[in-house]
Structures are given as C-alpha cells and as structure tokens.
Amino acid sequence: MVVYLRSGGRLRERLQPDVDQYTRRVEVEGAPTLREILDTLRIPRALVAFGYSQGTVRRLDYRPADGETITLQPPVAGG
Amino acid sequence: MYGFGGTVLRINLETGEIRRSPTPESFAREWLGARGFVAKTIYDEVPRNADPLGPENLFIVAPGVLTGSFAPCGSKLGFGCVSPLTNGHADSNMGGHLGPEIKYAGYDMIVLERISPKPVYLFIDDDAVELRPAEQYWGMGSLDLEARMKKDLGEDFQIATIGPAGENGVGFACITHDFGRQAGRCGVGAVMGSKRLKAIAVRGTKSLAVHDLPGLTKHTYDIIQRTKPHPNMEPWQKYGTALFVSWANEHGCFPSRNFQTTYHEGWEGISGEKLAEEVLVTHKACFGCWMNCGKYSRARIPGKPDTYLEGPEYETIALCGGSCGMTDIHHVAYANYLCDNLGLDTMSGGNVTGFAMECYERGIITKDDLEGHELRWGNIDDFEHFVGMIAARRGIGELFSHGTRAAAQKLGRGTIEFAEQAKGMEFSGYDTRWYSAQLLSYCTADIGAHHNRSWAITADIELGQDTPVGKAPVVIYLQHIRPLFDTWCCCRLFWGELDVTPEEHVDAVRHLTGWDITIEECMLTSERIWNLTRAHYLERNGGPGRKHDVAPLRQLEERIPTGPAEGRKVGTENFEYMLNDYYANRGWDAEGNPTREVLETLGLPRIADRLEKLGLLGKPIPGGIPKVRGQKLKPKAM
Ligand code: SF4
Numbered sequence: 001m002v003v004y005l006r007s008g009g010r011l012r013e014r015l016q017p018d019v020d021q022y023t024r025r026v027e028v029e030g031a032p033t034l035r036e037i038l039d040t041l042r043i044p045r046a047l048v049a050f051g052y053s054q055g056t057v058r059r060l061d062y063r064p065a066d067g068e069t070i071t072l073q074p075p076v077a078g079g
Numbered sequence: 080m081y082g083f084g085g086t087v088l089r090i091n092l093e094t095g096e097i098r099r100s101p102t103p104e105s106f107a108r109e110w111l112g113a114r115g116f117v118a119k120t121i122y123d124e125v126p127r128n129a130d131p132l133g134p135e136n137l138f139i140v141a142p143g144v145l146t147g148s149f150a151p152c153g154s155k156l157g158f159g160c161v162s163p164l165t166n167g168h169a170d171s172n173m174g175g176h177l178g179p180e181i182k183y184a185g186y187d188m189i190v191l192e193r194i195s196p197k198p199v200y201l202f203i204d205d206d207a208v209e210l211r212p213a214e215q216y217w218g219m220g221s222l223d224l225e226a227r228m229k230k231d232l233g234e235d236f237q238i239a240t241i242g243p244a245g246e247n248g249v250g251f252a253c254i255t256h257d258f259g260r261q262a263g264r265c266g267v268g269a270v271m272g273s274k275r276l277k278a279i280a281v282r283g284t285k286s287l288a289v290h291d292l293p294g295l296t297k298h299t300y301d302i303i304q305r306t307k308p309h310p311n312m313e314p315w316q317k318y319g320t321a322l323f324v325s326w327a328n329e330h331g332c333f334p335s336r337n338f339q340t341t342y343h344e345g346w347e348g349i350s351g352e353k354l355a356e357e358v359l360v361t362h363k364a365c366f367g368c369w370m371n372c373g374k375y376s377r378a379r380i381p382g383k384p385d386t387y388l389e390g391p392e393y394e395t396i397a398l399c400g401g402s403c404g405m406t407d408i409h410h411v412a413y414a415n416y417l418c419d420n421l422g423l424d425t426m427s428g429g430n431v432t433g434f435a436m437e438c439y440e441r442g443i444i445t446k447d448d449l450e451g452h453e454l455r456w457g458n459i460d461d462f463e464h465f466v467g468m469i470a471a472r473r474g475i476g477e478l479f480s481h482g483t484r485a486a487a488q489k490l491g492r493g494t495i496e497f498a499e500q501a502k503g504m505e506f507s508g509y510d511t512r513w514y515s516a517q518l519l520s521y522c523t524a525d526i527g528a529h530h531n532r533s534w535a536i537t538a539d540i541e542l543g544q545d546t547p548v549g550k551a552p553v554v555i556y557l558q559h560i561r562p563l564f565d566t567w568c569c570c571r572l573f574w575g576e577l578d579v580t581p582e583e584h585v586d587a588v589r590h591l592t593g594w595d596i597t598i599e600e601c602m603l604t605s606e607r608i609w610n611l612t613r614a615h616y617l618e619r620n621g622g623p624g625r626k627h628d629v630a631p632l633r634q635l636e637e638r639i640p641t642g643p644a645e646g647r648k649v650g651t652e653n654f655e656y657m658l659n660d661y662y663a664n665r666g667w668d669a670e671g672n673p674t675r676e677v678l679e680t681l682g683l684p685r686i687a688d689r690l691e692k693l694g695l696l697g698k699p700i701p702g703g704i705p706k707v708r709g710q711k712l713k714p715k716a717m
Pocket of ligand 1: 152174175362363365366368369370371372373570571572573704
C-alpha cells in the first residue's frame with residue numbers, strides 16, 4: 001500500500017520529499033505502524049513528536065490506511 | 080528614520096519629569112531594539128552596586144526593529160532591567176499587541192528612572208504622556224486589573240499590568256498583557272513594582288514610515304502564501320505548544336516532581352489532547368500573526384469558581400503540572416490562572432513550588448511553616464495556598480519568594496543539590512540529564528536557565544545523547560540566533576515551525592529601514608550583546624566567569640530513576656568538557672572571561688578596558704580567537 005508523509009522544518013531534509021516540496025510517497029508492505037515506517041526511512045523516532053492526519057494527532061503506534069497522508073511534526077520548544 | 084517611532088522617552092518617577100529625545104539611528108542599527116537596547120542602556124547607566132529593587136535600577140520598555148511593522152509576526156515587546164533573581168542583565172519579552180501600540184505612539188524605548196512616591200500607572204495616548212494615580216488599582220490581580228482598565232480607559236488601549244507579586248517584590252514576578260501574554264522571566268514584574276508602577280496603558284495612532292512599502296508588502300504576502308499550506312500550520316493552530324507533553328515524556332526530558340524523574344505517571348491527564356478536549360475555549364493570536372498558537376481556556380474544578388486564562392502552554396504544563404505532580408489539566412489550567420492573576424511567572428512559580436513540595440516531602444518544611452496547610456504533590460488546594468504565601472511574601476513564602484537558589488541557601492540541608500536553577504533562574508520545562516547540550520545552554524546563559532536563549536534538545540538528538548562532543552559550538556550558534564528574535568522582536572516560531580528563514584527576517588528589516596543589513600551583521604550584533612551582558616554579569620557578581628556557569632548536582636550526578644531515560648546523567652566530567660569547549664569556541668579564556676581580542680572584534684574596546692581594570696579580562700588565547708564563533712556547526716539541529 002501507499003502512504004504519503006509530509007513534513008516541514010528540520011524533518012523535511014530527513015524525509016526527502018518527492019511528490020511536492022513537503023510530501024514523500026512511501027510504498028509499504030502490510031499495515032505497518034508509523035514507527036515502523038520511520039525506521040524503514042531511517043528517520044530517528046526521537047525527531048518526530050507525533051503524526052497528524054484528518055485533524056487528529058496520530059501517535060507512532062498508529063497504522064495509516066492505504067493512501068492516507070500523515071504530517072510528521074518535530075519536537076519544539078515553546079510557551 | 081524608517082521603521083522606528085523616532086523617540087526615546089525618559090520618565091523620572093520620583094519627580095514626574097518627562098524627557099523626549101530622538102532615537103539615534105546609529106544606536107538603532109547597532110543594537111536593533113528590545114534586548115539590545117536594554118543591554119546597552121543598563122550597562123551604561125545602572126551603577127554596578129545598585130539594588131535591583133532600588134531607585135538606581137532602570138526599568139526599560141522597548142519594542143524592536145520589526146515590532147509593529149507588517150513583516151511577519153512583528154508582535155514582540157521587550158522589558159529590561161537588572162534582575163532581582165540573578166543580579167545580572169535581564170530582558171524578557173511578550174507578544175500580544177502592546178509593542179506595536181507603543182511604536183505607533185512614536186516610542187522606541189521608554190526608560191523609567193527612580194521610584195514614584197505613590198502608586199501610578201503610565202498613560203500614553205500618542206504625544207500625551209502622563210503618570211496617573213493608581214492607588215485605586217493597587218492590590219488588584221493582573222488579569223482583573225486589565226479588565227478594569229479596559230473599562231476605565233476604553234478597549235482601544237493596550238495595557239500591561241503587574242499583580243500583587245510584582246508589588247511585593249517577588250523575585251520572579253511577571254508582567255501581563257492581553258489577558259495572558261507575559262514577560263515572565265527574570266523578575267521584570269518585581270522591578271516594575273519596585274518603581275510603584277502598576278500598569279502601562281497605551282494608545283498609538285501614528286503611522287510607521289516604511290522605506291520600501293511595495294517591497295515589504297510583497298515580501299510579507301509571499302511568506303503568507305507560502306506558509307498557509309505548511310504542514311505544521313494546522314497542528315499548531317489546533318493544539319499549540321501543549322502537544323509536546325507526550326513527546327517530552329516518551330523521550331525522557333519532562334520534569335516530574337521537581338525533576339526527580341523525567342517520565343510523569345499520569346501525563347496523559349495534562350497532555351495537549353486533554354487541553355483541546357477539556358479546557359480549550361478558543362484560539363488567540365498576537366499582532367500580525369496568522370498561526371494563532373495561543374489557547375484561551377476555562378478551568379473548571381468543583382468547589383472553585385470557573386476561571387478563564389490564556390494557556391496552559393507547554394512550559395506551564397511541565398512546571399506547574401509535571402514538576403508539581405499534577406495529573407489533571409483543569410488543575411494545571413487553574414494553577415496557570417492563579418499565577419497569572421497574582422503576577423507570578425508560571426515557569427519559576429511552578430519550579431519553585433515543585434522544589435518546595437520536595438522540601439515538604441523530605442520534612443525540611445512542615446505544616447507549621449505552611450500555616451497549617453500541606454504541600455503535597457498534585458494537590459491544587461495546597462498549590463493555591465502556597466503561591467498565595469509567595470505572592471504576599473508571607474511566612475515561609477518570603478523565603479521562597481526569591482527563587483529556589485536563594486531559598487536553598489537559607490534552608491541548607493543539601494537542598495541546593497535539587498534546586499533546579501542556573502545563576503538563580505529556575506530551569507525551563509526540560510530535564511537535561513539525557514540532553515547535555517541543553518544543560519550547557521542553561522548554565523552558560525546570561526539570564527540563567529531559560530530555553531529562549533538556546534533550545535538544544537533536537538541538537539542533542541542529532542549529535543548523540545550520550546556524548547558531550549560537538550555540543551558547545553551548536554549551543555553558541557543557538558545563543559546567537561534565538562535571542563536575535565528577541566532583538567528584532569518578531570516571533571521565532573515562524574522560523575522554527577514554518578521555515579521562514581532568518582535571512583527572510585533580515586530582508587524584512589532591509590525593506591523596512593532601508594539599511595543594507597545582512598544576517599552576518601545581525602549575528603554579530605547578537606554576539607556583541609551576549610558579550611556585553613557577560614561583562615555586565617561579571618562586573619556585578621565578580622569573576623571568574625566559570626564559577627557562575629554551574630549546574631545543579633541532580634542534573635550532573637543523580638541518575639534518572641525511571642522511564643525511557645532511566646539511568647542517565649550528564650556527569651561532572653562531561654559537563655566540564657563541554658564548558659572548556661564552549662569557552663574556547665567563544666574566544667573566552669579557560670576561566671570563562673571574555674578576552675580583549677573578542678571584545679575588540681565586536682566593537683567593545685571600552686568594555687575590555689573596564690574588565691582589565693577590574694581583573695576580569697580573559698587572558699589571551701594562544702593562537703587567537705576562533706574566526707567564526709559559534710557558527711562552525713550551523714546545524715540542521717536547531
Ligand atoms: S505563533 Fe503564537 S506566539 Fe508567535 S506570534 Fe503567533 S500567536 Fe504569538
């Protein structure tokens with residue numbers, strides 16, 4: 001199946017977008033978790049705070065559906 | 080002059096005398112605004128032995144070059160003085176709308192001198208500047224007073240206030256504006272209170288002259304168009320900073336129970352999702368911002384009145400929440416409200432209360448000290464009573480009202496080992512035992528342990544969490560770039576989150592002012608300010624510098640007992656290694672004193688002379704100073 005990952009900021013460099021400036025198309029086997037997909041792409045888990053899709057936060061144990069687009073959010077300081 | 084209001088205002092609070100002078104363009108270009116204006120002015124004018132809460136300290140209000148321009152997010156306003164918490168240079172800034180209003184009234188810096196014989200507030204309506212009686216407002220909470228003054232003066236005035244904590248000289252009292260934007264750190268609210276200045280109310284209706292209006296318009300329009308579809312925009316708008324509570328727990332840097340450990344059991348109850356589900360009312364934005372990361376919330380606790388507040392942000396959740404053992408988002412929100420209305424910084428306020436809770440747990444303070452109350456982890460009633468004692472400086476509240484370092488020095492019994500502070504400033508909401516670059520950031524910062532100077536957590540991940548190698552140059556780079564935003568006075572979140580580059584902010588400055596300024600010049604300005612505030616700190620507190628760059632023993636030698644970072648500590652040897660590397664990369668000597676060569680490179684020869692006279696000048700470094708200080712590893716990791 002196919003998952004689309006999007007990212008800006010520091011993560012974009014790691015993600016290496018290929019669809020547009022933020023988005024990478026990733027083909028995966030089975031129904032992996034977000035964490036497993038990050039491992040495949042060699043993106044350190046610690047650099048991803050959470051995923052976000054359809055207005056909802058997705059933790060790294062989330063299993064994206066075929067064709068789903070997930071935004072990866074890096075950790076930040078603030079407040 | 081383009082981009083500035085054009086006038087420096089000086090007000091003698093003792094005599095009521097008001098003086099105006101044109102803002103020198105050379106001064107504006109050399110120091111850029113806010114943090115830079117403050118650093119230069121207090122260095123030049125405040126006697127080194129002046130009591131931070133006495134008449135000789137200055138209280139400065141200063142926007143920056145980008146404040147009030149329609150360059151992206153030019154919302155910030157700086158406040159500055161000598162800090163009662165650290166006894167060094169202090170600057171603290173807030174967003175909201177007051178900074179632009181001051182600029183539209185025509186002012187680039189307001190310097191308040193001496194002490195008013197009676198409570199007053201500063202009233203500015205363009206050219207009309209008055210000190211008005213404030214006896215009727217004295218004693219009121221910050222939030223309550225802002226609402227009252229909006230009624231008294233009109234909604235179109237922008238207002239900053241202090242609460243009882245500021246009136247009473249609590250070392251970590253803050254200044255509040257826009258019902259929840261704070262200049263929180265360094266005790267700027269205490270200095271404002273020491274002047275008997277209860278509030279500042281401003282209406283400004285003038286225009287800001289722009290050198291290249293079409294250029295600035297296009298520049299901003301392009302950035303708006305580019306950032307609107309940015310992937311980070313929607314989660315930030317929806318949740319703000321609170322979403323990082325989960326990450327900080329999963330990665331072992333969330334302070335739990337006064338930083339005893341770094342994984343907080345029950346963090347889900349105070350997470351960003353809980354905030355959005357249970358307390359969030361609406362979103363808020365500062366002037367000129369389309370990200371609106373601010374969250375306006377309602378706390379509901381049975382038996383207490385419903386309260387409205389802005390926040391809680393990540394830092395407040397970490398320090399009033401995790402560090403005080405709370406597990407209910409309504410309780411954290413209520414704690415946020417209490418601190419805001421009393422006029423206490425939620426970061427130092429939460430940290431100090433967590434520290435006191437640990438003292439209570441260990442039997443170092445008892446119910447007798449607490450007017451018959453307890454001080455239990457996670458208990459909101461205990462929290463409420465205790466912060467009330469601090470704000471009033473009542474009983475044992477007096478002892479804690481000067482921060483954890485001062486309290487530990489009085490309490491003794493080894494309490495200093497778990498007082499999580501550097502230079503007297505309480506840690507922000509990140510434990511550093513697995514994040515040594517962040518510890519270095521805290522301990523070397525001019526104002527003490529505040530993440531706005533350098534947030535190096537992702538740098539630690541990129542460079543390796545278990546090594547001290549390579550951390551120092553990144554920290555120095557961050558210490559120049561991050562506070563630059565507090566000098567320009569625009570929000571750094573557009574850089575960190577939306578890929579608006581520092582170079583683009585410089586482009587905005589160029590369009591606005593007509594200056595041929597570059598990012599390299601701005602970075603040099605930031606370094607100049609850093610060295611100036613270091614010199615100021617040494618002149619006030621003695622040398623060598625190294626003796627002030629000290630970490631709490633808990634962070635160095637106490638292993639994290641639980642959670643994902645279990646067993647980690649920084650280690651004294653590693654910390655000393657990083658300090659040596661840091662000084663060498665700054666061009667300071669091994670004792671942490673700035674050298675003549677570095678000061679002269681930055682255009683500060685007079686300061687080198689002065690340090691030399693005082694025996695505080697660094698010894699020349701064999702081989703000379705590094706050519707590019709702090710930019711060796713201009714990092715992917717920011
Ligand atoms: S991103 Fe948040 S803090 Fe920054 S200007 Fe916008 S609302 Fe203010």
